[in-house]
Amino acid sequence: MNIKSALKYQIADGRVSIPVFYLVIFCLMALIPISASGMGPEDSMSIGGFEIATIIFLFVVGLNSFRETFRMMVQNGVSRKTMFVSFLLLTLVLSVGMSCINEVLLWIGKAFTAGKGNITFQSVFEQMYAPRYMGNPDSIQMIAEGLLFTILACAATMMLGYFITIMYYRLNKVGKIAVSVGVPAILIIGLPIFDAVVTGGIIYRALGQLTLFAMGILSGYNPYYAMVSALIAFAVLASLSWMLARRAVVKD
Amino acid sequence: MKGIEVRSLDKNYGDVRALRNVSLTFEENKIYGLLGRNGAGKTTLLNTITGRVFPDSGDVLVDGEVALENDKAQQKIFMMSEKNFYPEGMKVKDAIKWTREFYPGFDEEYCRNLAEKFGLNTKKKIKSLSTGYGSIFKLILTLSANAPYLFFDEPVLGLDANHRDMFYRALLEKYSDKPFTAVISTHLIEEVAGVIEEVVIIKRGEIIRNQSVEELLETGCTVSGTAVAVDSAIQGKTVLGEDSLGGLKTAYLAGEIDSSTLPAGIEIGKMDLQKLFIHLTNE
Structure with a gap:
């Protein structure tokens, strides 16, 4: 009962932002015919990447899903466990729901641009794993794998946003400053300098290889590697978030 | 339970x-x-x-x-x-x-x-x-x-x-x-x-x-009357507080008081919760 109410509350929280997001996407899609009408025979256009916008949107949703919700839940006698479980369900609902909408938008976009050779409408997934579907584009397998890939990427990113916001909530003032300054300083200044001067670029090369491996690019463009990577990231971030959320207290 | x-x-x-x-x-x-x-x-x-x-x-x-x-x-x-x-x-x-x-x-x-x-x-x-x-x-x-x-x-x-x-x-x-x-x-x-x-x-x-509240208030009482009479009545008692207005005075006492020992013109009343609270919580 409480999980249902808590989930309802969290879904209702996005009742304005989600329609606004899709309104923007819809407006962008509506611009396609206008842009296409001004194209000459030599021109070409590639459209896509809406799932990246969705992933960023859900990251922001995750970032905004703790402080106010926690206070509201505590006020209404909802335990941290119930609140956390309802957030996991929210992640599932939004990731699946928005990925499906993306798939429909992709289908509409492709339908509108079909036969127009100089306009390609593609998802980021299709662009990344193109060699896997060579000669068999728009197959059921590609749609299903693309959908699964987007769902898991959305869920992992949303959980990353949630983890960051809880971490900041739990940190004291000094901790907040240390993380806000220290992490960017290490990633943007410290690590590149250290890698260039001390390790001769090994770290960045290794990170690049690790990314390609995690995305399945090194394994014959296999998206299941990326899906498993996203699932592991989701599980790790969810575990860390729960460890922080379970002892969170109300702050004035 | x-x-x-x-x-x-x-x-x-x-x-x-x-x-x-x-x-x-x-x-x-x-x-x-x-x-x-x-x-x-x-x-x-x-x-x-x-x-x-x-x-x-x-x-x-x-x-x-x-x-x-x-x-x-x-x-x-x-x-x-x-x-x-x-x-x-x-x-x-x-x-x-x-x-x-x-x-x-x-x-x-x-x-x-x-x-x-x-x-x-x-x-x-x-x-x-x-x-x-x-x-x-x-x-x-x-x-x-x-x-x-x-x-x-x-x-x-x-x-x-x-x-x-x-x-x-x-x-x-x-x-x-x-x-x-x-x-x-x-x-x-x-x-x-x-x-x-x-x-x-x-x-x-x-x-x-x-x-x-009743039990707590029974742990004390008020004594009211002329200032002189009240002062004499509360001698040797634990006084929690006093209010004076003109020649009249009310004293707040801890414990009970025997009304038969009081001079004429003195009234015994119920303890005031706030006065008792102040007494109990004073540092």
């Missing part, structure tokens, strides 16, 4: 011991006054019972069930906090809607009637409410929640005399209609003295009194 049972609660904030081995029971269908000076630990006690903060040690049971992180137990309590826990951008009517969602026993009709009586505009955003109306908004939700245990932390903060009176009346009407347990944490002791049946006094995190 029905009621809220607090067992050996300890809570520290750094070096400050907010609660020290607090044990008490809030019984079913009684109205409690939780009294204490600023920083005595009243809010910490209520926050610990409702799971807003964690105790360092000790337990809280609600109707025999562990309360910490227990939805079922926590749904039996509704706490009105001094601070606002609702999203600032939320409208009053939306807060009502969501309270009804989380508390199935919530009486929406009663809530709307009370809002109308108090003149609370439910279309307003919570953050735009004045201090007084912010308190009224939370009071109305608490009274309408229909939970068996209602906590009021500084319920009349910013309320004018009329609204305070309306609140006490609404509380008593609701209570006589269908009894519940109310815990009122407040500084305005004189005002709640006529409302509460039981009193819990907390001093530097420790419970120093936990008894019925």
Whole structure:
């Protein structure tokens, strides 16, 4: 009962932002015919990447899903466990729901641009794993794998946003400053300098290889590697978030 | 067992011991006054019972069930906090809607009637409410929640005399209609003295009194009369306080006094809760 109410509350929280997001996407899609009408025979256009916008949107949703919700839940006698479980369900609902909408938008976009050779409408997934579907584009397998890939990427990113916001909530003032300054300083200044001067670029090369491996690019463009990577990231971030959320207290 | 049972609660904030081995029971269908000076630990006690903060040690049971992180137990309590826990951008009517969602026993009709009586505009955003109306908004939700245990932390903060009176009346009407347990944490002791049946006094995190108001007031008395007569009557007694007006005087004494030994013109009266509180909680 409480999980249902808590989930309802969290879904209702996005009742304005989600329609606004899709309104923007819809407006962008509506611009396609206008842009296409001004194209000459030599021109070409590639459209896509809406799932990246969705992933960023859900990251922001995750970032905004703790402080106010926690206070509201505590006020209404909802335990941290119930609140956390309802957030996991929210992640599932939004990731699946928005990925499906993306798939429909992709289908509409492709339908509108079909036969127009100089306009390609593609998802980021299709662009990344193109060699896997060579000669068999728009197959059921590609749609299903693309959908699964987007769902898991959305869920992992949303959980990353949630983890960051809880971490900041739990940190004291000094901790907040240390993380806000220290992490960017290490990633943007410290690590590149250290890698260039001390390790001769090994770290960045290794990170690049690790990314390609995690995305399945090194394994014959296999998206299941990326899906498993996203699932592991989701599980790790969810575990860390729960460890922080379970002892969170109300702050004035 | 029905009621809220607090067992050996300890809570520290750094070096400050907010609660020290607090044990008490809030019984079913009684109205409690939780009294204490600023920083005595009243809010910490209520926050610990409702799971807003964690105790360092000790337990809280609600109707025999562990309360910490227990939805079922926590749904039996509704706490009105001094601070606002609702999203600032939320409208009053939306807060009502969501309270009804989380508390199935919530009486929406009663809530709307009370809002109308108090003149609370439910279309307003919570953050735009004045201090007084912010308190009224939370009071109305608490009274309408229909939970068996209602906590009021500084319920009349910013309320004018009329609204305070309306609140006490609404509380008593609701209570006589269908009894519940109310815990009122407040500084305005004189005002709640006529409302509460039981009193819990907390001093530097420790419970120093936990008894019925009547029993507590029987631990002292007032002696009134001319200043000269009162002064002679109270010699050798423990005087908790004195009020003088012109040639008349009222002295507040701890313990009982034998009326047969008093000079003529002296009246013995009931102890004043506030005076007793000041005496008990003075450093």
